[in-house]
Amino acid sequence: MTTDDPRGRILDAAEALLRRHGPDxxxxxxxxxxxxxxxxxxxxxxGSKTELFGELVARWLGRLEGPLAAIAAxxxxxxxxxxxxxxxxxxxxxxxxxxxxxxxxAFDKAAEMARPSVAGHLAHLHAQLTAILADGKAxxxxxxxxxHSALDVFTxxxxxxxxxxxxxxxxxxxxxxxxxxxDLIDAGLRSST
Amino acid sequence: MTTDDPRGRILDAAEALLRRHGPDxxxxxxxxxxxxxxxxxxxxxxGSKTELFGELVARWLGRLEGPLAAIAAxxxxxxxxxxxxxxxxxxxxxxxxxxxxxxxxAFDKAAEMARPSVAGHLAHLHAQLTAILADGKAxxxxxxxxxHSALDVFTxxxxxxxxxxxxxxxxxxxxxxxxxxxDLIDAGLRSST
Numbered sequence: 001m002t003t004d005d006p007r008g009r010i011l012d013a014a015e016a017l018l019r020r021h022g023p024d025x026x027x028x029x030x031x032x033x034x035x036x037x038x039x040x041x042x043x044x045x046x047g048s049k050t051e052l053f054g055e056l057v058a059r060w061l062g063r064l065e066g067p068l069a070a071i072a073a074x075x076x077x078x079x080x081x082x083x084x085x086x087x088x089x090x091x092x093x094x095x096x097x098x099x100x101x102x103x104x105x106a107f108d109k110a111a112e113m114a115r116p117s118v119a120g121h122l123a124h125l126h127a128q129l130t131a132i133l134a135d136g137k138a139x140x141x142x143x144x145x146x147x148h149s150a151l152d153v154f155t156x157x158x159x160x161x162x163x164x165x166x167x168x169x170x171x172x173x174x175x176x177x178x179x180x181x182x183d184l185i186d187a188g189l190r191s192s193t
Numbered sequence: 194m195t196t197d198d199p200r201g202r203i204l205d206a207a208e209a210l211l212r213r214h215g216p217d218x219x220x221x222x223x224x225x226x227x228x229x230x231x232x233x234x235x236x237x238x239x240g241s242k243t244e245l246f247g248e249l250v251a252r253w254l255g256r257l258e259g260p261l262a263a264i265a266a267x268x269x270x271x272x273x274x275x276x277x278x279x280x281x282x283x284x285x286x287x288x289x290x291x292x293x294x295x296x297x298x299a300f301d302k303a304a305e306m307a308r309p310s311v312a313g314h315l316a317h318l319h320a321q322l323t324a325i326l327a328d329g330k331a332x333x334x335x336x337x338x339x340x341h342s343a344l345d346v347f348t349x350x351x352x353x354x355x356x357x358x359x360x361x362x363x364x365x366x367x368x369x370x371x372x373x374x375x376d377l378i379d380a381g382l383r384s385s386t
Binding site for chain 1: 374
């Protein structure tokens, strides 16, 4: 919990209300009341409910990105990092669903109202995957890597990370299948066609 | 339109009502009224609304399966058939969304009430894909094919055919990307690991 800066405190209060009442009922006036401040004061930090939502979603998604960014930045072999990156993403999404399904659903809905934050998150994941693939290509392991590979690989493994699909199958652990799909992709990238 | 047998006429009437009013409002009594028959008579052919829905969904999905089954049964090279099979499935799903989005959404909802029909449809697609992959393996092209390959390949291309995802991205034509994903899978299957 962030308690030292007003923006952090506002986001903490908004996240708690979102968790309790869902995104539809989240109002800036309720966030202000929970903090004992005027809602004009909240608007000094966030220009609109949409902006507040956007920050909230960006912060939530940002928490996922740290471990993934660390894997992308490691010096080890790219195929191993690709597999751990994909499995970590799958595990994170499952944990969000199984530990706190209402929170997950609320954030999924909130994310609809905060598309720029989601786009930013996807851009970060895309950059991480691009880095891993470039390393594998530079090492001579993956001659098949092209400018499209990051998007294509991310799409092929999205059944294991897309919120709607992870939620729909009840956060089932499909790590074994994902590992096989990654092996198939890895083998494909080793071919130069 | 099927007009000669009572079951077909009932299904035609139910499909028309579903299209007009959506799945929540579809009642057996309305289907009976549209055909000028008693609703007891409808129940002679379908034991419940769920059974009627199930048949409706199975018939709708069955229309998609014909062209796919034909590709799976062709004698040509498996890699070419895999690509055409995947592209045909993607096109079919996009057409359903763009030609008649309300019908697509209604059937998507109806499908929730008719899981056995959907499971049957997926089993047919799985069998078709298994046949194509087995042909490629038998021809010596795809040593990488295993007992898991049909499920793994179907999952990796599901972002191009899953109703929720096709609907969410507005039936965008992503054939070029799908063709690249299939090329990557094809290259992976050519490896024996």
